[in-house]
Amino acid sequence: MDSDRFRRLLDAPGPFASVYFDDSHDTHDAEAQLELKWRAVREGLENQGAGRAVVDAIGDAVLNLRPPIGRSGRAVVASADGVVINEHLARPAATTIVRVSELPYLVPILEYSFDHPDYLLVVVDHSGADITTHIGGTLRSETVDGGGQPVHHAAGAETAGYGDPQLRSDEAARKNVRAVADRVGELVDDKGIDVIFVVGEVRSRSDLLSTLPERLRDRAVALEAGARHSGHDFGEVEDAIEAEFVNRQLRTIDAAAERFTAELGRQSGLAAEGLDAVCSALRQGAVETLIVGDLGDATVVADEGLTTIAPNENVLSEQGAATAKTLRADEALPLFAISVGASLLHAGERVAPADGVGAVLRYAPTLH
Numbered sequence: 001m002d003s004d005r006f007r008r009l010l011d012a013p014g015p016f017a018s019v020y021f022d023d024s025h026d027t028h029d030a031e032a033q034l035e036l037k038w039r040a041v042r043e044g045l046e047n048q049g050a051g052r053a054v055v056d057a058i059g060d061a062v063l064n065l066r067p068p069i070g071r072s073g074r075a076v077v078a079s080a081d082g083v084v085i086n087e088h089l090a091r092p093a094a095t096t097i098v099r100v101s102e103l104p105y106l107v108p109i110l111e112y113s114f115d116h117p118d119y120l121l122v123v124v125d126h127s128g129a130d131i132t133t134h135i136g137g138t139l140r141s142e143t144v145d146g147g148g149q150p151v152h153h154a155a156g157a158e159t160a161g162y163g164d165p166q167l168r169s170d171e172a173a174r175k176n177v178r179a180v181a182d183r184v185g186e187l188v189d190d191k192g193i194d195v196i197f198v199v200g201e202v203r204s205r206s207d208l209l210s211t212l213p214e215r216l217r218d219r220a221v222a223l224e225a226g227a228r229h230s231g232h233d234f235g236e237v238e239d240a241i242e243a244e245f246v247n248r249q250l251r252t253i254d255a256a257a258e259r260f261t262a263e264l265g266r267q268s269g270l271a272a273e274g275l276d277a278v279c280s281a282l283r284q285g286a287v288e289t290l291i292v293g294d295l296g297d298a299t300v301v302a303d304e305g306l307t308t309i310a311p312n313e314n315v316l317s318e319q320g321a322a323t324a325k326t327l328r329a330d331e332a333l334p335l336f337a338i339s340v341g342a343s344l345l346h347a348g349e350r351v352a353p354a355d356g357v358g359a360v361l362r363y364a365p366t367l368h
Helices: 003-011 030-047 052-064 107-112 165-191 202-211 234-266 275-283 313-318 329-339
Strands: 016-022 073-079 082-089 097-101 119-125 128-135 138-145 195-199 220-223 271-273 287-292 299-302 325-328 343-346 357-361
Touching (some): 016 052, 030 097, 073 107, 107 343, 119 165, 128 165, 138 165, 195 202, 234 343, 271 275, 275 329, 287 329, 299 313, 329 343
Parallel strands (some): 119 195, 287 343
Antiparallel strands (some): 016 073, 119 128, 128 138, 271 357, 299 325
16 A cells, blocks of 8 residues: 555644544444444543544544445544544444554554545547546546537438548547547646546447557556446446456555565565564665554554664664654554555465564665
8 A cells, every 4th residue: 555645644743543433334324323333432532532622523524524335444543633534444344443542553544445546537438528537535527529520420321432421420539539538648647647447338448548648558447337428327437446446456465465475485685574674674764565464562662753663672772762652563663664655565364474564675674
């Protein structure tokens, strides 16, 4: 998971309140259930000493986010200044989690969520397209009309060759598709879009995909979810997009797990496992992907400014730093990984690193 989505946490002031609960909206009394769940969460926050302003901010976030469709989990993380993260998860955590601590707790997001990269949704036919940009959770839509007419073949046309209506309609359709491809290219370049989803009847989709510049074709994904102006269910389109993102993340997780296992096996120095080795790699900025498993109640220590981390006071002292904070490892390690620009990955059932933590490294660091 790309850690950039969490970087705003680095500048947010603690303490943090981290809340995870089942936010499914699949029963007739879902709204009443949400109210009951919030009461339990609020009690947990108050019992752990969360401030009134933080509790109120989380309550507003919990009760006012647009409801999900079907099964879902919810993640809300708030700093002393207010809510920083408020999002639905692909599935709910096994139990409700309420934690008030010096650092945010992000592991459930790694386990139950997936990346939402910016993307374009292009609903195309041979007369043009409706294009929606999804950037940072904000949606903007526009319609592209290439101006080519007519795009439908005349039934029973009796002329051929010069002035053939079929030739004119084919060229009009190509003109419109080129206009759509040009606009897609402009938006991708201007907005830094990662993925292009294309919806439409088969020929319209294939014509647009073949017309896109070659540099964009590997970003384009055709969705078989209806055609433009067909009245198709956009819930179906959203489900198809979510499924594609989930599949992409699973492929990324599999690749990282395979690389971690392989580098450990060949003892290349490009993988580390255990608190000692991972803390050392984090201190040196060598971590490319942090792999978090079951860390239990393990702790690490850090200096006052949270610039140096170590598994214990002796190691921290060797780094010339005095121990000022004892922190939960499952909170501190992900945050330090974010600070060095590392990706974050939940181990799941794919790998089981020592001490519940491992890392794929950018380079072989100096041994700690």
